[in-house]
Amino acid sequence: MSVWIGIDLGTQSVRALAVAGDGRVLGSGSRPLTSHRDGPRHEQDPEQWWRELAAATREALRGLPPGERVEGVAVDATSGTILLTDSRGNPLTPALMYDDRRADAERVNEVGAAVWERLGYRRMQPNWALPKLLWLLRDAPRDARPAHQSDFVNRRLTGHEVATDLSNALKTGVDLIEERWPLEVFDALGVPARILPEVVRPGTRLGTVCAAAAEETGLPVGTPVIAGTTDGCAAQLGAGAQQVGSWNSVLGTTLVLKGVTKELIYDPLGVVYSHRAPDGSWLPGGASSTGAGVLSRDLPGRDLDALAELAAARALSERAAARQGPAPAVTYPLVSRGERFPFAAPAAESFTLGDPADDVERYAAILLGAAFVERLCFDYLDLLGAPVDGEVILTGGATRSAYWTGLRADVLRRPVTLRENAEPALGMAVLAGGDPARMIRTRAVVQPSGADLREPYLRFVAELEERGWLDARAAAHARERTAR
Template identity: 65%
Template structure:
């Protein structure tokens, strides 16, 4: 049990800002700070200045700790955007290149080469193929763009830059951020043979540790700039997505965090690594050695924004309960084309079957359609052998609609929990408190649940028929594999 007076600090490196929370052992937010970041975008290019990451982190940290002088800080942890990499000077950690952000796709031409060289390893890890925006293709691009740096550079992820500045010296990288750079999470090593084939020198690679591992202490220089006491333990962090899962408290086997924002993202906990024949689920490693599988769908609230720009959604939602189920069936997508989870279909397009009477019915049908895809995701995960019967924690902008939360509970046929706060910085505060303790126990103390929503008894079975119809339509169009459709449809019978 952590001391009552301890403060735990979480630093979240987002795309637009750095967010820092100082949190008590019981989950009370004692201080917060934010500092803006600036991106440079041009077509497939998306870069940030790594020096700005540190300036923003130290300023936000100082703001969060401004009123907490004299309080003991038990630890600090940092998360970063997944797949963001750069080269730094091996001697002093000084950034040698810009930070290539999570969605920079200039390395797309390297993806086939990466997948050919590492096919066996990527298959063993469950995701089967790397994507163009993943970090390993970007590393190859960096090495080709800057051949003069190879002899004196080290690979770094976004969080590594902050950790090195905090401790004042070299740091290992965490397995979570290293997943998209090719780390073998099963053996917790770099696949040196694969990387050698790709021309990546072993000396370029930092050490690897699990998230939640102490990697040093705050040095005097960083203490003066951040307000963190000198000697504060620095704990290896994770990606921002895993940080949000930690902040939601989804850390027990069978528990899941469903994040409904522009798109829909599911992340859960399993005791064993999932084998996914479609390669749409990939797993991070938990601090306790368990697995954190997840996937990102292209459906989500972004589809609502596309369909009803500038409309008063509260007005449309006021009558949504009158259309349960709607007379039309909708498959909403946040983007124009393409689905990623629970199936991969680059040519998938949004559709509406039938003619809605008005915008109110179309809006209700879209809410239901997104909820059906969420159910399909869970049914697919269950078909892979994933336990899905634990707590389900809903986060993201979609939770602002009380009606939609109730609808999701009804469509899924299970209770859902809404955390009081689930931001990544809170997840990093939780992670900072985990060394020597079970992460799920720490989260139980620090993550507060705002409300629990039970499915309406009268809604039992109400949405089964339209759900089966949507599954069948996705299969008929050739997007959802027929055997997968049969498995999940059987669960709705």
């Protein structure tokens, strides 16, 4: 039997899965990672990545029955994480993680403005990889070269220099349209072309596992090493959102949407940006600052499962009695100050419309608000011309709540799909060569109940517009689309 190894190299841990061709997980392993945080500083030790990746992979392989053939391995990593290595791949600096904000993006945006505009995201943020690369290069030796998180471990796996993938290189300024580095920009920034790695699409073969890596990881010598992607794109692959018009909505601490389009989506507000898929299509998406993280903040110590049961029972009772009571309370569930998607509003703050009578209503208001933000994201994507009529696949911690899943289907007014397993590591096993049609299994398709939540949704949209956060054109489109 053939087996594919997917590795998810995250912030807090590294996880490895050994996946059979039919999607069964034959083995898994996980190891924790530690960070060093201090204000805007967030660093990790690249050598720890390798040690813990090797341990997690050995654990995942330990339970394989005799005769299993490992066909490939791929690694995803956090987007925007970067370090400097020497010419042999040894780290010269700690890794500056995806949210390290010590760099300044002003010079990068001044020099690269035309390219960033053409690529649709318009401006880089200080925590993106290119500003951090300039910060790292200030006092670096001549042989220093950049490496993304996945590049570092892929070089260890193969034993030689490797190309970087377009997905991890996005925040380092790669031209995703021409699939090359914009050397004129890098030259103006003082970054020599000789230190930049080759760029390939995710899914490209980078080499094979060398003898030294085989001894440490347990992977057979000669196993193909496949170029991975970012953790967000890996989760999208694991969810099976690979057809044009399909979307993966990940609702955990915060909300992230990623979909598939034929053409690059241009967003005048710059809140949507696109990765490049292995087949050359585009993967637009955005990350909101709203989500389930508000529950533990606003309802500390409460049994959320019990609140979900009570909220579901009340909703069912009201539908059965066909009562027309007051409009439900709605909370805009910002985890922290400022919104990123479906609009950019640095001053945005959480608020509640209505007056929840108790913790059950407060809980329901948060869940309803998160569903409304999700709906508004789809309305905004539709305004930009993105196809949003395909399958909607829900993943993330919120899918553990049947009540919340049903509520989201009602707000979206369409069926939503749940998968048996949608881990980023599964997405990497698929990218390593597995058949997604066989490896990605559907757990359930949840149909909307018929509850009409359009009036409170439009009230929510109007409030966001009145506060000056939501663009008037986006608000008008949400109203028009809701009336269809």
